[in-house]
Amino acid sequence: MIFPKIRVLRSHGRQAIPDLDAVELTSEFRGRPELTEPADAESRTALDEAAALCPTGALAAAPFALDLGRCLFCGECARRAPQSIRFTNDYRLGSPTREGLVLRPGDRRVEFDRKEVRPEICRCFGRTLKLREVSAGGDASVEMELGATGNVNFDLGRHGISFTASPRHADGVVVSGPVTRNMAEALDICYDAVAEPKILVACGTDACSGGLFAESRAVDRSFFERHRVDLWLPGTPTHPMVFIDGVRTLLGLKTRQ
Amino acid sequence: MNYLITDNTSGAVRLRDIPETDYASFYDDLRTRLSDSRWHVGHYFALPEEEARLRFYLLLLDDATGQVLIGSFAREYYDDTALPSLTALHAQMHPFEREIAERWGIRFDGMPWPKPLRFPFDRYDRNSTMDNYPFYAMEGGSLHEVNVGPIHAGIIEPGAFRFICNGEQVLHLEIALGYQHRGVEHLFAATRNRLRQLCLAEAAAGDSAVAHATACVETIEKLAGTARPAQLAPERLVALELERMAMQIADTGALSMDVGYQLGQVACEALRTMTINTTQAWCGNRFGKNLIRPLGTDHPLTAEKAAMIRRNVAEIARRYDEVRHDIKSSPTLLARFEQCGIVPREEMLRIGGVGQAARASGAARDIRASHPWGLFAGTLAHESIVKTQGDVMARLMVRCREVLQSAGCIDRLLEGFVPAETRRPDYGAPLAPRSLAFGLVEGWRGETLHVALTDDRGDIAAYRIKDPSLHNWMALALAVRGEGISDFPICNKSFNLSYCGHDL
Structure with missing residues (x-):
């Protein structure tokens, strides 16, 4: 009975990523896009077509900008207008402001403006951060990726950042999904149950803007009008590294350059 | 009852080729067919049509031959007579009849489980809300209820579970969903x-x-x-x-x-x-x-x-x-x-x-x-x-x-x-x-x-x-x-x- 376990253990080996700050994702991964102003009429037309096809209206052709808070990272625009849009595998996508997610030609990173971070966040949560996740219309993929941040590979718990079952034990709330009307009240109750000081993280494109469901009448986004979000994390779903990088940068444990 | 017979590899079918019948023969046919486990309902839904009609479509799957049977019936949009419930005979019909009742206000006579399904934003009865979901209740001094959700302990989606327990033993669990409805x-x-x-x-x-x-x-x-x-x-x-x-x-x-x-x-x-x-x-x-x-x-x-x-x-x-x-x-x-x-x-x-x-x-x-x-x-x-x-x-x-x-x-x-x-x-x-x-x-x-x-x-x-x-x-x-x-x-x-x- 012990031998099958030894066999599993031997095959399992060591799984934890040694240094979370040194991770590089596969080149196929679609992370931060780089925009180049179209130089000729042909690429201008291609860009217009790409903007028309964009499933969430994240891409605007004039003035040229891509809003990561609405982007599904489907990559279709980069295939239609390769001269203007290119997706890199850079996962450092988190921003302390919603406007920070809007990229324009020439932007070579998602800015992380430290002045926008409330000073008590580093002071209170720099050494440990417990979060309560609330899915309010999330499609289970963001939730699974958030679960994965604590798994044997990413093991974010080693940095004192983890998820907790009760809002009473939490230092903040992570919201996924566009916030459905049927979940709006439960989200309010959960957020109110977390003691001050607390942080609020919007995780996933659906949470950042409503995503595909921004215009849906089944969605009620008034929560985000009433509460200040400390960290915006785009993605469909948000890759565990986007979350890990975003939270560690928010806490001042990592800088972005 | 007439069906249009197709399968999972054939192409699209024209709407006018889908036979239309009345509810009586639809009911009779399903009553006998669903007694045999080779048939089960793939989907059953209603859609409004021109001339103030509501047309009901059924996709019936035949596991024995691989056929997919498509049938339909229609009725006046504002007709409010109740239809005899198929769920009363075949429990597998419950999500479909509940959805039709919730969305279009159709009443199913003898429906044993007349509960909301998902509280869609365009539901027929706006007074039916998440807060007044009609949970099943049991009387008894030794029984207690345990409510879990909608937010669960883990990082998962929301849904409300209500248990009726006798001590540690679960007598009944009712699952109320709809929190995730996004349209x-x-x-x-x-x-x-x-x-x-x-x-x-x-x-x-x-x-x-x-x-x-x-x-x-x-x-x-x-x-x-x-x-x-x-x-x-x-x-x-x-x-x-x-x-x-x-x-x-x-x-x-x-x-x-x-x-x-x-x-x-x-x-x-x-x-x-x-x-x-x-x-x-x-x-x-x-x-x-x-x-x-x-x-x-x-x-x-x-x-x-x-x-x-x-x-x-x-x-x-x-x-x-x-x-x-x-x-x-x-x-x-x-x-x-x-x-x-x-x-x-x-x-x-x-x-x-x-x-x-x-x-x-x-x-x-x-x-x-x-x-x-x-x-x-x-x-x-x-x-x-x-x-x-x-x-x-x-x-x-x-x-x-x-x-x-x-x-x-x-x-x-x-x-x-x-x-x-x-x-x-x-x-x-x-x-x-x-x-x-x-x-x-x-x-x-x-x-x-x-x-x-x-x-x-x-x-x-x-x-x-x-x-x-x-x-x-x-x-x-x-x-x-x-x-x-x-x-x-x-x-x-x-x-x-x-x-x-x-x-x-």
């Missing part, structure tokens, strides 16, 4: 942007993105009526089986966690990471979003990628089999999993259970075998894995065997893989006007069905999605009856049903 079907018909429609299909249930996207492109390609490149069939199947492997492994890990079997948990976490990273290395998304596209692909398999997938899958299967072997040789695990949460075959068939949960109860419901599409209809014959015990262990063992089966399937598909010419996706292909088409695939949870109806211009006028969870939530409620409430977590994880797929 997917409504948004689908509100846009003409086909890329947006595909993204919506992938978001119907994000953990089944490939299954839902496959059902969606099957539907759209049938309506477009043009042939797709042959290369797409094996590629889509590899994606679907990778998704199946990833989720079955994830659930093995989740079950391991809930019984304190940490070795199995961490081993499965690592194996799931490896599986979804394989998908990511292929298409850039760990859940296979953006991989399945109509009439073409943005991520054609290259020889290098095929070899990478094959290599990883073989390694995952080898290591996963070691975990499976360890589970089977650990008496402490068997003591928790065996004889727990039993759903007998008769019950499973009665409530219309589908997919792996049904197969663990001895009901061989498997679209890959009964209604084959794509390669399953051609060169690849599928043999379903069926267990008869119907307990948590049986559901776990079906998962285990399916991981190994999927790995074998991927290996065969990619053996000697030669990349061929493929096209880019076509988001503008015109669709047949005034037609109905469906996509029916076996996702990792089970039967995933998409139905589209087009208008005069060939735009999608109505879109209906059915996730297998719609049937199987009732199976979970039955599984915990008589069990200790502390066994609920493993019963729940042994099904792992979708909230958003149910609520849409």
Whole structure:
């Protein structure tokens, strides 16, 4: 009975990523896009077509900008207008402001403006951060990726950042999904149950803007009008590294350059 | 009653070819047919038509011959006479009759479970809200109720569970859903942007993105009526089986966690990471979003990628089999999993259970075998894995065997893989006007069905999605009856049903 376990253990080996700050994702991964102003009429037309096809209206052709808070990272625009849009595998996508997610030609990173971070966040949560996740219309993929941040590979718990079952034990709330009307009240109750000081993280494109469901009448986004979000994390779903990088940068444990 | 008879490989059908009957003969026909387990309802929904009519469509699946029977009846939109309920005779009709009642205000006479289904934003009765869900109640001094949710302890989707317990023993569990309702079907018909429609299909249930996207492109390609490149069939199947492997492994890990079997948990976490990273290395998304596209692909398999997938899958299967072997040789695990949460075959068939949960109860419901599409209809014959015990262990063992089966399937598909010419996706292909088409695939949870109806211009006028969870939530409620409430977590994880797929 012990031998099958030894066999599993031997095959399992060591799984934890040694240094979370040194991770590089596969080149196929679609992370931060780089925009180049179209130089000729042909690429201008291609860009217009790409903007028309964009499933969430994240891409605007004039003035040229891509809003990561609405982007599904489907990559279709980069295939239609390769001269203007290119997706890199850079996962450092988190921003302390919603406007920070809007990229324009020439932007070579998602800015992380430290002045926008409330000073008590580093002071209170720099050494440990417990979060309560609330899915309010999330499609289970963001939730699974958030679960994965604590798994044997990413093991974010080693940095004192983890998820907790009760809002009473939490230092903040992570919201996924566009916030459905049927979940709006439960989200309010959960957020109110977390003691001050607390942080609020919007995780996933659906949470950042409503995503595909921004215009849906089944969605009620008034929560985000009433509460200040400390960290915006785009993605469909948000890759565990986007979350890990975003939270560690928010806490001042990592800088972005 | 007359039906239009088709199958899962035929093209779209014209709406005027779908026979229309009256409710009396519809009722009589289903009353007898559904007594035989070879038939089950794929979908049953109502849509408003011109001239103030409400037309009801039924897709009936025949597991014995692979036929799909499409029938319909209509009535005045403002006719408020009650219809005799089919749920009273055949419990499998409950989600469909509840949806029709909730959405259109149709009353079903004798309906034994007249409950809201998902509280859609466009429901008929706006006074019916999440706050006044009519939970079943029992009187008795020794009974108590336990309410769980809508927010659960873990990082999962919301739903409200109410237990009625006698001490530790669960007498009844009622599951109230709808918290995840986002209006997917409504948004689908509100846009003409086909890329947006595909993204919506992938978001119907994000953990089944490939299954839902496959059902969606099957539907759209049938309506477009043009042939797709042959290369797409094996590629889509590899994606679907990778998704199946990833989720079955994830659930093995989740079950391991809930019984304190940490070795199995961490081993499965690592194996799931490896599986979804394989998908990511292929298409850039760990859940296979953006991989399945109509009439073409943005991520054609290259020889290098095929070899990478094959290599990883073989390694995952080898290591996963070691975990499976360890589970089977650990008496402490068997003591928790065996004889727990039993759903007998008769019950499973009665409530219309589908997919792996049904197969663990001895009901061989498997679209890959009964209604084959794509390669399953051609060169690849599928043999379903069926267990008869119907307990948590049986559901776990079906998962285990399916991981190994999927790995074998991927290996065969990619053996000697030669990349061929493929096209880019076509988001503008015109669709047949005034037609109905469906996509029916076996996702990792089970039967995933998409139905589209087009208008005069060939735009999608109505879109209906059915996730297998719609049937199987009732199976979970039955599984915990008589069990200790502390066994609920493993019963729940042994099904792992979708909230958003149910609520849409």
